[in-house]
Amino acid sequence: MSIIINLDVxxxxxxxxxxxxxxxxxxxxxxxxxxxxxxxKAIRFTTLEMICEVLDCxxxxxxxxxxx
Amino acid sequence: xxxxxxxLNYDKIQNNDMNARQPIxxxxxxxxxxxxxxxxxxxxxxxxxxxxxxxxxxxRKIFDPSGFPIPIDFTVFFSLNExxxxxxxxxxxxxxxxxxxxxxxxxxxxxxxxxxxxxxFMALSIFILSIFLTRLMIKILKTVKxxxxxxIENALRLRWIALLGIAILIVEKxxxxxxxxxxxxxxxxxxxxxxxxxxxxxLNFDTVLNSLxxxxxxxxxxxGAKLKEEQDLTI
Numbered sequence: 001m002s003i004i005i006n007l008d009v010x011x012x013x014x015x016x017x018x019x020x021x022x023x024x025x026x027x028x029x030x031x032x033x034x035x036x037x038x039x040x041k042a043i044r045f046t047t048l049e050m051i052c053e054v055l056d057c058x059x060x061x062x063x064x065x066x067x068x
Numbered sequence: 069x070x071x072x073x074x075x076l077n078y079d080k081i082q083n084n085d086m087n088a089r090q091p092i093x094x095x096x097x098x099x100x101x102x103x104x105x106x107x108x109x110x111x112x113x114x115x116x117x118x119x120x121x122x123x124x125x126x127x128r129k130i131f132d133p134s135g136f137p138i139p140i141d142f143t144v145f146f147s148l149n150e151x152x153x154x155x156x157x158x159x160x161x162x163x164x165x166x167x168x169x170x171x172x173x174x175x176x177x178x179x180x181x182x183x184x185x186x187x188x189f190m191a192l193s194i195f196i197l198s199i200f201l202t203r204l205m206i207k208i209l210k211t212v213k214x215x216x217x218x219x220i221e222n223a224l225r226l227r228w229i230a231l232l233g234i235a236i237l238i239v240e241k242x243x244x245x246x247x248x249x250x251x252x253x254x255x256x257x258x259x260x261x262x263x264x265x266x267x268x269x270x271l272n273f274d275t276v277l278n279s280l281x282x283x284x285x286x287x288x289x290x291x292g293a294k295l296k297e298e299q300d301l302t303i
Contacts, residue, residue, distance in 0.1 A: 031303050041301035 004064040007036045010055045025050045095213075102209045109202045116195040123188040127181070140187060141173035143244045144251050145266040149259050169266045174255065183250060190243035194236055201232040220297070223290035230282035237275045244269065 011021060022032045027047065034040050048059055055062070122139050147169060153162040204225045211217045249264030256262070 027303065034301060035303045039301060040303045041298050043303045047303050 002065060002068055003038075004066050005035055005038050005040070006062055006064055007032075007051075010057055010061055014055050014057075016055070021051070021054060024054045098209060098213050102206060102213065105202055105206050105209060109199065109206060112195060112199045112202060116192070116199065119188075119191050119195060123184075123191065126184050127188065139175075140184070141175060142179075142187065142251060143248050144172055144174050144255070145248045145263045145269065146170055146172065147261045147263060149261055169263070169268055171266055171269055174251070176255075183247075186243065187247060190239060190247075193239050197232050197236045197239070201229055201236070204229050204232075218289075218293050218296045220290060220293045223286050223293050226282060226286035226289055230279040230286060233275060233279040233282070237279070241269070241272075 011018065018032055018036065019029065022029050025032075025047070027050075031040075035043065048062070051062065052059060126140055146167075148167040151164045151166045153164045208217070208222050208225050211219060211222055245265065248262075248266070252262040252264045
């Protein structure tokens with residue numbers, strides 16, 4: 001996939017676990033796992049906003065485009 | 069103050085409450101359908117075994133030419149040469165009628181080996197295709213029971229069911245036509261004209277139309293499954 005999800009990098013920087021993030025953002029673990037593994041087809045702006053708010057980062061810190 | 073309008077509204081509220089407490093589910097229907105199709109599946113297997121045994125007995129005459137009559141009914145199309153008459157109207161008088169393009173079956177005491185083998189191949193093909201079709205239906209119903217039916221696999225199964233339905237129809241019509249055509253030149257009976265073709269038998273489009281409709285449904289289902297997959301993978 002061309003869009004790389006760097007969620008685990010941000011989680012490591014903020015010293016937060018996936019479980020903690022899912023509780024704070026209000027998304028299920030399975031959905032976050034899908035996002036982390038790069039299998040998600042789309043992400044809602046509201047979800048991205050909540051993740052950025054919890055991790056105190058920019059969308060570009062989580063989403064990266066890499067040409068195939 | 070009690071009036072009819074109040075009573076009607078009260079009944080409506082009560083019914084709405086009842087509906088809220090007892091949602092309509094299809095669980096019972098799905099279980100019933102799974103049971104019916106499973107029973108039909110095992111009946112088809114039993115009939116397949118029976119057909120194999122009968123065909124073995126019929127083909128046995130290859131080894132024993134003086135054997136007994138072939139226990140198979142062969143399709144024939146026939147018309148009666150003469151016009152018949154019967155009095156059946158209230159106003160009186162006879163009505164003449166004729167029997168044209170009727171379909172029946174005959175039992176033979178002898179038939180060439182190739183002919184019997186062809187019939188056996190047709191019967192086996194139809195049973196095997198029907199078994200596959202029933203198996204696919206059961207798989208679809210099981211996914212419905214598990215509430216995960218909007219899958220690409222189910223769309224493919226529906227497509228296969230439609231194609232198998234068309235295949236069964238083609239096999240049945242082709243072989244019936246071939247057998248009736250062969251028999252029309254080899255059997256005779258006074259006053260009966262055996263024909264190789266029956267327009268009412270061939271112009272039977274409902275199965276084809278149903279199968280084509282099912283192909284359309286399968287494609288719609290596939291698109292729906294794709295949309296659901298996208299929706300499920302949207303965070």
